[in-house]
Every structure is written in C-alpha cells, then in structure tokens.
Amino acid sequence: MFFANGDRAVTYQQSEVIDAAVLERLKNAFNKTAHVYLTDMITTEHTLTFIYEPVKIMEAHNTIEPYGIVVEEARNFLVEKGFLK
Amino acid sequence: MSLIIQDSGLFSIVQSLHKRPSSSGGEYNGACDRLAHQLANQLVGNDPDALTIEMTVRPATIKFTEPTIIAYSGAEFFGTCNNQPVHPNRIYLFDRGDVLKFVDTPRGNRIYLAVAGGLKVEGPNILKPGDEVMMCRDYTSRHDELFNMLRNKNMVNWGVDTYSLVEIYISDLFHIVRRPDVSDEVYEMLESAEFKVLKEQNRVSLHLTGKKIAPAPSNIMHPGLKGGVYLAGGAPILALNDFNQSTTAEHIGTIPSYHMHKLSQKRTGSRLKFKVIDCEDSHANLYAQDLWVKSLFKAIDYKLSKELVKEKM
Numbered sequence: 215m216f217f218a219n220g221d222r223a224v225t226y227q228q229s230e231v232i233d234a235a236v237l238e239r240l241k242n243a244f245n246k247t248a249h250v251y252l253t254d255m256i257t258t259e260h261t262l263t264f265i266y267e268p269v270k271i272m273e274a275h276n277t278i279e280p281y282g283i284v285v286e287e288a289r290n291f292l293v294e295k296g297f298l299k
Numbered sequence: 300m301s302l303i304i305q306d307s308g309l310f311s312i313v314q315s316l317h318k319r320p321s322s323s324g325g326e327y328n329g330a331c332d333r334l335a336h337q338l339a340n341q342l343v344g345n346d347p348d349a350l351t352i353e354m355t356v357r358p359a360t361i362k363f364t365e366p367t368i369i370a371y372s373g374a375e376f377f378g379t380c381n382n383q384p385v386h387p388n389r390i391y392l393f394d395r396g397d398v399l400k401f402v403d404t405p406r407g408n409r410i411y412l413a414v415a416g417g418l419k420v421e422g423p424n425i426l427k428p429g430d431e432v433m434m435c436r437d438y439t440s441r442h443d444e445l446f447n448m449l450r451n452k453n454m455v456n457w458g459v460d461t462y463s464l465v466e467i468y469i470s471d472l473f474h475i476v477r478r479p480d481v482s483d484e485v486y487e488m489l490e491s492a493e494f495k496v497l498k499e500q501n502r503v504s505l506h507l508t509g510k511k512i513a514p515a516p517s518n519i520m521h522p523g524l525k526g527g528v529y530l531a532g533g534a535p536i537l538a539l540n541d542f543n544q545s546t547t548a549e550h551i552g553t554i555p556s557y558h559m560h561k562l563s564q565k566r567t568g569s570r571l572k573f574k575v576i577d578c579e580d581s582h583a584n585l586y587a588q589d590l591w592v593k594s595l596f597k598a599i600d601y602k603l604s605k606e607l608v609k610e611k612m
Contacts, residue, residue: 218578220553
C-alpha cells in the first residue's frame with residue numbers, strides 16, 4: 215500500500231520482508247535514475263519511502279494536491295524496476 | 300579572522316538549511332526551525348541556505364574579531380553587547396572585540412544566528428568553548444550597502460515584529476497526517492489528550508508524556524522520518540531532524556513540515572495537543588504558509604531597499 219507520510223514523503227509498505235538484495239538493487243537504481251519530483255528514497259525491510267518537494271509540484275501543475283502525481287512517479291519507478299506489477 | 304565561541308551554551312551547532320553530506324566530520328541534517336534559519340539569513344542579505352549557528356535552550360557567548368553584520372531569529376532570546384540590548388529579528392553591526400551574550404528565556408527553544416557573507420567551520424560542526432567559526436566574507440553589493448549604512452549607528456531601527464510571527468509559533472496544536480492503517484480509535488485518543496514534553500534528545504526526538512495509547516502491533520520496520528510520530532510504551536515520540544534510524548515503534552502519522560518550526564521551539568515542560576488531518580489538507584496549509592513566507596521575505600527586501608535608498612539621499 216502507498217500512503218502519505220506527512221506532506222513531503224510517500225511510503226510504499228508491505229507486511230512481507232523485502233529481501234536485502236532487492237533493497238540494495240532498488241537503492242542503486244534510484245540513485246542512477248533521473249527523477250522528475252522524487253529527491254530521495256529511504257528504505258527499511260518493509261517500506262520504501264520517497265521524498266519530494268510539494269511546492270515545486272504545486273507550482274508546476276497548478277494544483278495544491280501533489281500526492282497523486284508523486285505516487286504515480288514512485289509506482290512507475292517500482293514497476294519499471296520489476297518490483298511491482 | 301572569525302567568530303570565537305567563548306561559551307558554547309547548552310548545544311550549539313553550525314547548520315545548513317537542507318540535509319547535505321559533509322566530508323569534514325560534521326553532520327548537516329538541516330535546521331530544525333527552517334523558517335528561523337531562512338529569516339536570519341534574509342535579514343543579513345544572505346542566500347536562505349547559507350549556514351547559521353543553531354543554539355538550543357542556552358545560547359552561546361560569541362566574540363567578534365572584525366566588523367560583522369548579524370541577525371538572529373527563532374525563540375525570543377534577548378542578548379546584550381556593550382551593555383546595549385540586542386533583539387531577535389533585527390540587524391546589528393558588531394565590531395572587533397565585541398561580545399554577544401544572551402539572557403535565558405522561559406519561552407522557545409532555538410535561535411539561529413546568521414552572519415552577512417556566510418560562515419563555515421573546519422571539522423565537526425558541534426561547537427565547543429574556544430572553537431572558531433570562520434567568516435566566508437562572500438560579500439555582495441547588498442552587504443557593502445549594509446556595512447555603509449551601519450557604519451554610523453550599529454543597528455537598523457526596524458525588524459520583523461514578534462506579532463508577525465505569532466501565527467507560526469504561538470499555538471500548541473499540531474497537525475498529524477493520518478495513516479490509512481491506523482484505527483480511528485487511536486486518533487480519537489490522541490486528539491482528546493494533552494501531552495507534555497518530557498525531554499528532548501538533542502535534535503533527534505521529543506519524548507512526550509500523557510495518556511498512554513496502545514495501537515494494535517503491526518510488526519513493521521518503519522523509516523525514521525522528520526516529523527514522524529511513533530509510540531514507544533504507549534507514549535508518543537516525535538522525530539526531529541537527526542532521527543535517522545529505522546524503528547519498530549508503531550508509526551501513527553507524521554507532523555507536516557509547516558508545523559516543524561513551532562515543534563522545534565517546544566522545550567521540556569511545553570504542552571502539546573494534536574489534530575489529525577488528511578494529506579490534502581496538509582498540502583493546502585503548506586501552500587498557504589509558503590505564500591506567507593515568500594511575502595514576508597519580499598517585505599524584508601523592500602524595507603531594506605527603502606532604508607538603503609534613504610541612507611544614500
């Protein structure tokens with residue numbers, strides 16, 4: 215599940231433990247990939263948290279609801295890297 | 300030449316606005332009160348992300364070794380220099396040999412001191428007595444004008460009034476962005492209680508005491524995130540900037556960034572209440588505050604320009 219972790223982060227969380235090698239692969243991929251709005255990714259064995267700058271998105275998209283845009287970018291990244299279907 | 304830390308106070312650290320890596324052994328996880336950090340820099344004509352000195356509970360005593368323009372923002376600590384009172388959110392020029400001391404305040408927790416032209420430290424950024432904070436002297440034409448203006452009288456007559464900042468700092472009510480997997484019962488308990496700050500682990504966390512809250516255990520390893528609200532033994536722990544470790548303590552929501560300024564000004568004994576909100580509301584509030592901050596900074600620029608023009612005439 216994705217949820218808003220405050221106003222500057224979205225977190226993907228699952229109850230099953232994410233394998234350490236998978237986390238490492240995702241971290242490396244995140245650091246090597248260019249992102250539109252995601253600035254950082256923090257991982258634990260159950261979560262992947264994506265940091266973003268909300269006002270930047272608000273101004274670029276003329277909206278005050280940036281959450282959906284960030285979740286879409288985070289989900290696309292995880293799908294592209296084969297973590298989510 | 301530099302600023303000499305004669306007494307480092309309770310906890311003083313050179314800090315950046317944003318989290319940034321350091322190769323010199325310093326830990327730069329960002330200013331806890333980002334607004335005060337930016338405001339102090341704005342007053343002295345620096346970039347908002349220039350380093351400041353963050354001082355907690357009992358500020359440092361600082362000796363100046365050359366003419367230095369400073370301003371400090373945050374808690375209502377009053378200072379003295381050469382028997383002259385020194386106020387927060389105002390601009391001062393101190394001379395070689397001047398010593399700035401602060402008087403304790405019963406309200407607020409942190410101040411941020413900015414120096415025109417910027418500052419830096421070599422090595423660790425936590426300050427100890429005898430440490431030197433280097434002046435960068437990256438002076439712009441605005442700084443030169445400020446020096447000229449302050450040559451005859453060492454302070455600017457106006458500053459940012461406390462009343463202008465009341466909206467940001469005065470309330471004890473903190474928003475928490477809800478999680479979809481936390482029960483309404485937990486949030487009802489949280490909202491119905493009043494909590495007190497039991498202690499602060501410097502820049503890491505605020506530990507609260509009050510009604511015990513026991514959510515169903517999730518057995519999830521949560522990320523340590525600034526503003527995160529965690530429950531340990533039923534008592535809330537609020538994560539500050541240096542709270543970097545993952546935790547199995549239950550995460551029940553996160554305080555939005557626009558309330559972190561006033562959270563970082565709460566000290567032991569301060570009282571807190573919570574209101575649980577949705578992410579959409581937090582973004583609307585954030586945007587409103589962002590506009591307000593931009594207008595405040597524009598007003599400072601305008602006022603300074605007017606003052607400088609007056610000086611030239």
